[in-house]
Amino acid sequence: MATGIEPVNREKGDTWPKILKYNYEKYGDNRRAMRHKHYGIWQPYTWKDYYLSVKYLALGLLSLGFEPGDKVLIIGDNAPQWYYAELAAQAIHGASVGLYSDLTPREIQYIAENSEARFAIVEDQEQVDKFLEIKDELPLLKKVIYWNYKGLAHSDDHMLMGYRQVLQRGEKYEEEHPGLFEQNVETGKADDVCALVYTSGTTGATPKGAVHTYRTMRAGADYHLNLDPWHDNDNVLPYLPPAWMTEQWFGIGCHLLSASTLNFAEAPETQQRDTRETGPSIVFYGARLWESQAAMVQARILGAGGIKGFAFRLLMPIGYKMADLKLNKQKPDLFRKILYSLADIALFRPIRRSLGLSNARICYTTGAMLSPDVFRFYHALNIPLKSLYGTTEGGALTGAKNDEISLETVGPAHRGTEVKITDNGEIIYRQPGVFIGYYKDPDKTAEVLKDGWFYSGDSGFMREDGHIVFVDRVKDLVELASGDKLAPQFIESRLRFSPYIMDAWVLAGADGAYASAIIIINYDTVGRWAGQRGVAYTNFAELSQKPEVYGLVKTDIDRINQALPPGARVKKYVNLHKEFDPDETELTRNRKLRRRFLEERYCELIDAIYGDKTEAPIEARVTSRDGRTETIKTTLSIKSV
Secondary structure, eight states, X not given: OOOOOOOSSGGGOSSHHHHHHHHHHHHTTSSEXXXXXXXXXXXXXXXXXXXXXXXXXXXXXXXXXXXXXXXXXXESSSOHHHXXXXXXXXXXXXXXXEEOTTOOHHHHHHHHHHHTOOEEEESSHHHHHXXXXXXXXXXXXXXXXXXOOTTTTTOXXXXXXXXXXXXXXXXXXXXXSTXXXXXXXXXXXXXXXXXXXXXXXXXXXXXXXXXXXXXXXXXXXXXXXXXXXXXXXXXXXXXXXXXXXXXIIIIIIIHHHHTOEEEEOSSGGGHHHHHHHHXXXXXXXXXXXXXXXXXXXXXXXXXXXXXXXXXXXXXXXXXXXXXXHHHTTOOOOHHHHHHHHHHIIIIIHHHHHHTTOTTXXXXXXXXXXXXXXXXXXXXXXXXXXXXOEEETTTEEEEOOOGGGOOTTOOOBBOTXXXXXXXXXXXXXXXXXXXXXXXXXXXXXXXXXXXXXXXXEEEEEEEOTTSBEEEXXXXXXXXXXXXXXEEOHHHHHHHXXXXXXXXXXXXXXXXXXXXXXXXXXXXXXXXXXXXXXXXXXXXSHHHHHTOHHHHHHHXXXXXXXXXXXXXXXXXXXXEEOSSOOOGGGTSBOTTSOXXXXXXXXXXXXXXXXXXXXXXXXXXXXXXXXXXXXXXXXXXXXXXXXX
């Protein structure tokens, strides 16, 4: 296996707890490691705070019966305690198992059983209630520890324990066992298992736990730091918790190795506002968030009208022209530079400020391929956005330097990786960051890991300059009756660039007859648009079926079709009566489509589309997060383009 990767700060140690201890000894109370906004005030935490929180939490777990090899479930929104919990489990030779905060009790139960977790560290009452609902089905689970006490201060369930109480137990445990924590940290090894990272389950199957060691995790962090060095004065504001593999590389690995500052928003709803306050220099979002931000900006401009709308229409072409010149490695002339500087002062800089990206020098998108429309939009604003490619199981594979960014590619492979394209167009690779297997599932492991090569399941090809082009999932590519290839993700991403479209699902029918699109309108933006034109409606379902709204959506489909081969163009479309919902298992928790499940749920609608019907009655059971269900009945129009 290739090992050309250059380790960053090798002297700090070969495990995350060792690197944390190094930073504590070097910086102590003299440098900030984290900031967390709480009740409107940014609370700083030094490297000493980080280290001691991890230490006493780890010792508290030992006092409760934690043993080497134990797994700790961690559930909650981004907060320092999430990271303390992961490092604490690892420091005493255990492993973390991260979960998204919006998982249902049954989803949590599956992962808890599959990972054989004995402890859970959770954020608040909402997560505690989920565990109380399923605790009888989890005989291995010993304790559920919560860090937000609201509504739980007087709980008397023996399984529950407050975070501060565990820290107090840890301090007492150290008095009885001096030096034990430090001994545990020092005896950790690079090849120890440190985390189980569960896949998103896009196929509709149950998620699988990808087993990673410090060595495999470190490889991903080192690749990115070699690509774009981080500095100790960098500000980072994570969007998702380390249940997301990218956050394992960045928020855990790159942060520890660079001694930069992590900033945590007060709540998911305040993320945008808190980002503006911190002005992060390093930003990494999933593709869906970059798309929704671009659509939001356009929606705001459309809603503003007047001078702002005129300025946007006048100046954005200047930005697009400059972006095209840079991306094509051409130098703008002096007149173009002056013109762009004026446009930057008048429009682009205020937009960057509104997005919290004024200071952003490194901007990554990952999780899916952004459309060229979205990329050009951000580069027109002088935001250096670029795609990365990596997977939960296979680790980080690609990334481009800022002067090598290409709209169509995810960059060249990192040094130290080997890449091949199989006969059916699948990307396979091997490198030091490949996982060691799925937890308790050797058969599934053998399907994707062969002779050290990870079979990604993604389709793509390599250009002559070494850049890799991601196309789509191999199983999602469709050969149409016209002979053209349909890559649904490419069309879906371009449709989501519209301020009027929240989501899109592109399909081709059982025999690949032609491309159709099922559209989820952006209820807020379309609602404002309808109000300005006197279009009456009472709810999402009614608004989605208005003829005027179908005409609005058709405008965007026509725009997309112009860039597609004639045989691959969208020929029919339907506005769905509701949003796709992860609680209905229509989306994964990181908002990817579960295509196989959608095909089963909406099979009658698909039959109507490809049966040349003009409308389709639909009845759907909708389950809210509190468990209540209701049935929606409506008739959906099927329109031709």
